[in-house]
Amino acid sequence: MTIAGESAGVEARRQRSHAQELRRQANDAEQRAARFEIAERTESETAQLLAPLAGIGYHLLADRRWPGSRTAQVDMVVVGRAGIFIVDTKAWREVAVHGDRITRGQEDVTDDIARLADLAYSTEAALADIGLAPGEVHAVAALAGQKRMHARVASVDVIGTHDLVGHITKRGARLSASRVDEVLAAMLTHFPVIGDDAASAPQVVVPAAVLPRESAPTPAPTIAALDDELTDQLLDGVLESPIEDWMAFLDPAQAKLVRRSFNGPARIRGAAGTGKTVVGLHRAAYLARSTGGRVLFTTYIKTLPRVLESLLERLAPDMVGRVDFVGVHAFATRLLKGRGIAFRAPGLEARLAFDDAWNAIRASSPLRSSRFSRPYWEDEIKHVIKGRGLTRFEQYADLARVGRKHALPLETRQAVWDLYEAYSRGLRERRAHDWEDIVLLARDAVAAVPLERYDAVIVDEAQDLSCAMVSLMHHLVGDRADGLTLIGDGQQTIYPGGYTLGEVGISLSGRGVVLDVNHRNTAEILEFAKEMVADDQFVDIEGVDGVGDTVSAISRSGPAPAFHRFSSRAEHDRVMLARLSEVLRLIGTGHGDVGILTATNRQADDVRAVLRAAGVPVVMLDEYSGRTTDAVRLGTVKRAKGLEFKQVLLAHVDRGMVDAAPAESSESDRERRERGRRKLYVGMTRARDGLWVGVRDGVSRSR
Incomplete structure (x- = not known):
């Protein structure tokens, strides 16, 4: 039985519920509208703050479509002499950074920052096709209205909007004018204009701020109208330091190689002038930036690390302190000191120990043959025996002696081993060490107790290292992905002896890359130099006989x-x-x-x-x-x-x-x-x- 008025009550409640839902939707819409109004205002303010950059040759691309999305947008992309800056304005308050996390009030907004980092990473990949080095793309989360603040989260710079101009111009002139034009053309494609038919619309490229929103006309700021601090920042951007294109630009193959991921130890090789060291430097900065850890860049030449460190200060100033440049011998001595392992720095005592061992050899010894000299046998012990850490004659008796041209009969090898043992006794009696001992001590120390400091190790001129040196570097990172990168060219080996990666227990398994375009030398210089090694035969560290890598192209003449x-x-x-x-x-x-x-x-x-x-x-x-x-x-x-x-x-x-x-x-x-x-x-x-x-x-x- 239906009670009087029951249906009316049901309808009333339904209508009130509907009205409540409409009020909720209206409230949500009001809040969304308010957020968009804030975004419009803050993004417009950011654009106005950046507008003076147009006066010194920068291009400001506002409200571009997020690549791969039909609705998401990128607030601003700045393209100029200092590189590429992807700017996302945030109207955030009470921002705090806790290690690798960032919060606004009680809300964790790290994922928002991570999405911006991913965008910069994909942009690097797109620009590798024109040869731009990864470190020239920068993601910036600009906090509206903020000043004099800077944090870094997930490779994104979090700064106040009033610090943006200085943040951009402080990097100086990284790209030439022609390179800027190349990058701008690529960015106009990568970040299309918002709108269904925008991709096909003609776009005029001019060095001016692109501010698409309707707004009240405002006069362009003049230098006189700007505050002193902003004026100084703009003038710093105009007073350019010398441009070195190699800092920011590589050829496309090199740029992709810098970012390439390997699932174990890898090798980069190529003839002289193909840019191996430059690629290694960029890769060191890239790995430090992408892993958030530390990278060791080492080589045999003791003076080269400080030169390379100086170059990194210009190439990737944000990574200074995250890449350690240390020669192999200096690294070994520091490690031993840090571990409290006793040793004596090589000096006169080591030389005297060898003198005594050599002088004790009888005139009838095969080592006294006129076909050889004392330095030849010193090198044999230094590079072939101690460079491998051999401890038993049986190891030496069957050794292939990679890098030495002349076969030694067993009798001669026994004489060499006797000389080595006499030298070793002399060192022990004098409580002395040579450099080979230092490396072996360090290798054994890391093998016993791993050094958990580096995420990656890059070895330049790897062909000049000894077997024990490479083993030491391998122990630091093992076979982890992107852990060990060996760079070098067997044709440029200038030390006696040698090794193969198989002796060290390193397998490349196809992780070898050859660079074959010479960007340094003119064709005339390279042709002249090649005469010096035209008949040169050597065993490469990968264990194959070689005559040197060829060059497919030379870009210059003179x-x-x-x-x-x-x-x-x-x-x-x-x-x-x-x-x-x-x-x-x-x-x-x-x-x-x-x-x-x-x-x-x-x-x-x-x-x-x-x-x-x-x-x-x-x-x-x-x-x-x-x-x-x-x-x-x-x-x-x-x-x-x-x-x-x-x-x-x-x-x-x-x-x-x-x-x-x-x-x-x-x-x-x-x-x-x-x-x-x-x-x-x-x-x-x-x-x-x-x-x-x-x-x-x-x-x-x-x-």
């Missing part, structure tokens, strides 16, 4: 190298100074663009005396830190590995290195000549624009 022979030092030095004066008259070439390289330290000292007498400013490579100075760089070819110069002068070259090999020569002489010609190849390929070679009779081979 004058033919100058080659001169001299019978006297005075004539050599006179023509060398004349050549120096000649290249210094070239437009864009200063003293700091010239490298004078020699085979020995004594020759370098002789050249320094000549330069100083002529009033030429000079800095020795063993004192060079990578800083720009108006002084000629001078040092040995070994010290020049990993460097490049606009002009190179190879001084006091031994004629025996460039003339035909003698018909009859000893094994040690043939091996020495082969290494000497490789050194010449390395020295010649340091030259970017011009090369001069001065050959002399009777030059010193010592030191």
Whole structure:
């Protein structure tokens, strides 16, 4: 039985519920509208704050579509000489950063920041197709109305909107004007205009702020109207430092390689001039940035790390302190000191220990054969035996001796081992160590107790390291993904002996990449240098016989190298100074663009005396830190590995290195000549624009 009025009551309640739902929806809509109004106001304010950048050549792309989305938008993309900045304005208050998390009040907003980091990462990938280095794309969360604040979360800079201009301009001039145009064209495609038909609409590219919202017209700010702080920031952006395109631009293959992920140890190789070290530097910065951890960049040449560290300060200033540049020997000594492991720094005692062992050898020993020399056997012990950490004669008796050209019969190997044991006893009696001992001690220490410091290790000029050195580096990171990157070229090996990765227990399993485009040398310089190693055969660290990687393309051409022979030092030095004066008259070439390289330290000292007498400013490579100075760089070819110069002068070259090999020569002489010609190849390929070679009779081979 229906009660009177029941249906009316049901309807009334239904209507009231409906009205309540409408009020809730209206309230939600009001809140959304308020948020959009705030967003419109704050984003417009951000655009107005950034507008003065247009006056110094920046392009401001506002309200662009988020790649892959039809509705999400990117507030602002700034493209200019300092790189690319993806700016997302946040009207957040009570912002706090707790380690790798960020909150607004009680709300965790880390995911919002992470999405912006992902956008920057995908943009890096898109720009790799035109060769832009990853570190030139920056994600910025701009807090509306805030000033003098800066935090970093998930590789995103969280700063106040009033700090934006200074944040952008402080990076200086990274890209040339033509490079900016290339990047801008790519960004207009990657971040399309919002709207269904926007992708097909014509777009005019001008260096001006693009502010699509309707707003009351406001006069463009003039320098006089801006506050002093903003004026200084803009002027800093105009007063550009010298542009070095290689900092920001690589070729597309190199740019993709920097970001490439490997599921274990990897190797990057290629002929001289293909940009291996530059790729390694960019990769170090990229891995440090993407992992949030630390990266070790190491090499055999002790002076190269500080030069590379200086370059990183310009290439990726945000990663300074996150990449450690340390030579292998310095790393080993620091590790031993940190672990409290006793050792003595190598010095005179080690030399005396070898003297005693050598002098005790009888005249009838095969080691005294005229076919060999004492330095040959010193190298055998240093690189072949101790460089591998061999402890039993049986290991040495069957060893392939990679990198040494001449087979040794068992009798001779036994004599070498006896010499090694006598030397080792001498070291123990003197409580002394040599550098090979230091490396082995460090290797064993890390093998016993892992060093949990580095997420990645990059080894430059890996072919110059010993087996034990590579093993030490491998122990730091093991076979983890992107853990170990070996960079080098077997053709540029200048030390005796060698190793294969199989001896270290490292498998590349297809994780090897070859760079084959020469961006450094002119075709004429490279062709001239290749004559030094035309007949060179070597066993690469991957265990295969090689004749050197080929170059598929050379991007530059120039004058033919100058080659001169001299019978006297005075004539050599006179023509060398004349050549120096000649290249210094070239437009864009200063003293700091010239490298004078020699085979020995004594020759370098002789050249320094000549330069100083002529009033030429000079800095020795063993004192060079990578800083720009108006002084000629001078040092040995070994010290020049990993460097490049606009002009190179190879001084006091031994004629025996460039003339035909003698018909009859000893094994040690043939091996020495082969290494000497490789050194010449390395020295010649340091030259970017011009090369001069001065050959002399009777030059010193010592030191």
